[in-house]
Amino acid sequence: MDVQQINQIMLTYEEAKVIILGHACIQELEKVDFRNSVGRALAEDLVASEDLPPFDNSAVDGYAVKFNELAKATKENPVVLKCQEYVFAGRLDTISLQEGVCVQVATGAPLPLGTDAVVMLEQVVRNGDQVCFSHPTQIGNNLRHRGRDMSSGDSLLPKGTTIAPTHLALLAAQGLVEVPLYSRLKINILSTGTELVAPNIKPGPGQIREANSFLLEALLQTEACEVTRLHRVVDDLESTIKVLNEALRADALLISGGVSVGESDFVKPALKELGVKEIFWRVKIKPGKPLFFGQLGDTKVFGLPGNPASTFVLFEELVRPYLRKCLGHYQLEVPTRSAKITEDFDETSERLQLLRAHWYHQNGNDWVRPVTQQGSFSIASIAHANSLIHVPEGSQPLRFGQSVRVRPLAHRFALFG
Numbered sequence: 451m452d453v454q455q456i457n458q459i460m461l462t463y464e465e466a467k468v469i470i471l472g473h474a475c476i477q478e479l480e481k482v483d484f485r486n487s488v489g490r491a492l493a494e495d496l497v498a499s500e501d502l503p504p505f506d507n508s509a510v511d512g513y514a515v516k517f518n519e520l521a522k523a524t525k526e527n528p529v530v531l532k533c534q535e536y537v538f539a540g541r542l543d544t545i546s547l548q549e550g551v552c553v554q555v556a557t558g559a560p561l562p563l564g565t566d567a568v569v570m571l572e573q574v575v576r577n578g579d580q581v582c583f584s585h586p587t588q589i590g591n592n593l594r595h596r597g598r599d600m601s602s603g604d605s606l607l608p609k610g611t612t613i614a615p616t617h618l619a620l621l622a623a624q625g626l627v628e629v630p631l632y633s634r635l636k637i638n639i640l641s642t643g644t645e646l647v648a649p650n651i652k653p654g655p656g657q658i659r660e661a662n663s664f665l666l667e668a669l670l671q672t673e674a675c676e677v678t679r680l681h682r683v684v685d686d687l688e689s690t691i692k693v694l695n696e697a698l699r700a701d702a703l704l705i706s707g708g709v710s711v712g713e714s715d716f717v718k719p720a721l722k723e724l725g726v727k728e729i730f731w732r733v734k735i736k737p738g739k740p741l742f743f744g745q746l747g748d749t750k751v752f753g754l755p756g757n758p759a760s761t762f763v764l765f766e767e768l769v770r771p772y773l774r775k776c777l778g779h780y781q782l783e784v785p786t787r788s789a790k791i792t793e794d795f796d797e798t799s800e801r802l803q804l805l806r807a808h809w810y811h812q813n814g815n816d817w818v819r820p821v822t823q824q825g826s827f828s829i830a831s832i833a834h835a836n837s838l839i840h841v842p843e844g845s846q847p848l849r850f851g852q853s854v855r856v857r858p859l860a861h862r863f864a865l866f867g
């Protein structure tokens with residue numbers, strides 16, 4: 451499809467997604483303090499440069515022994531060994547285990563040379579420096595050998611991994627205090643609408659409080675984005691051009707509202723005036739049909755319809771995967787999964803319906819309940835949803851218990867692996 455053709459038609463969700471992802475440019479690499487890396491993507495494969503544990507050590511508090519010295523130990527005839535000394539975790543010098551003696555060791559303490567087993571403290575009786583062993587032990591018991599967790603040269607994490615809190619332990623243990631990550635995206639947000647007032651203002655007649663830019667800002671902050679929320683712009687061509695001119699100085703610009711075909715929708719003509727190339731502007735999704743996607747130089751422009759549920763659904767389904775691709779993540783989206791619908795849903799559409807829904811597990815099944823209000827204006831619907839049901843275009847009405855595809859919302863579950 452050339453640009454001309456794409457412009458003429460209404461794209462399917464899948465087509466729009468392929469085009470949007472095809473325009474993603476992967477960010478440059480930067481080195482970041484590992485403590486600030488959670489949620490961001492690794493820009494290089496990480497390989498272990500050190501063995502872990504770095505030295506043979508004890509897995510328990512106990513006594514280091516040579517296992518064959520305890521071979522004949524029984525309750526009736528315990529083997530008694532003299533405790534030579536105590537090795538604590540962090541002790542610097544290495545000692546040797548002599549014949550006929552044992553050495554008390556702490557968990558994590560370096561093993562005396564010649565140790566081949568450690569007997570747990572709880573399994574012996576100690577009198578002064580005499581330690582009674584009433585059971586034999588096995589070779590290797592309670593020993594943690596150097597490199598058993600990971601060895602130098604082992605692959606640690608592949609490029610594209612989304613860093614999780616558990617990875618921080620790995621990075622710390624390997625001394626990887628600076629990690630190669632993809633750099634942040636600079637994103638501007640602009641909301642349009644003469645009717646909009648700030649949340650701290652009591653709306654006058656015909657006015658409403660502005661919600662979308664706050665929603666988008668918070669959603670963007672769950673990804674590695676530096677976000678600037680620009681002032682609202684009223685619906686007139688001149689003001690829109692003026693503000694957009696500023697707003698286009700970013701890796702991507704998200705615009706809310708004003709992108710449809712109404713008398714007071716000035717976003718498209720203003721973008722055109724500024725030389726922004728339209729790639730497409732309509733997608734067969736409900737809610738969210740009038741989605742504009744365009745480009746000026748390296749800046750991508752997403753024009754999202756102003757109804758809050760449309761803004762939200764399009765962000766989750768199309769903008770977030772785009773951002774994650776630019777940010778180098780291997781996992782672009784939370785995979786959809788199957789769940790049973792808790793009630794009939796009669797509405798059918800020639801567009802893909804993305805129903806705000808509540809997904810839960812009960813009696814061995816995953817269930818999903820569409821929230822009551824599916825109108826694209828509904829702010830309550832997005833506040834109460836934890837997932838989106840995908841109802842393919844042209845589907846028959848859904849019946850209770852029928853399996854549907856559901857995408858859990860990443861921000862509700864922290865589901866990126």
Ligand code: AMP
Pocket residue numbers: 641642643645646658659660661662663706707708709710712754755756757758
């Ligand atoms: P539009 O896409 O500009 O035609 O707006 C569609 C609907 O969404 C209208 O009812 C607007 O008042 C409403 N709307 C637009 N922008 C916002 C916003 N930033 N916050 C809340 N509602 C909005």
Ligand code: MG
Pocket residue numbers: 642643644685707708714756
């Ligand atoms: Mg508007």
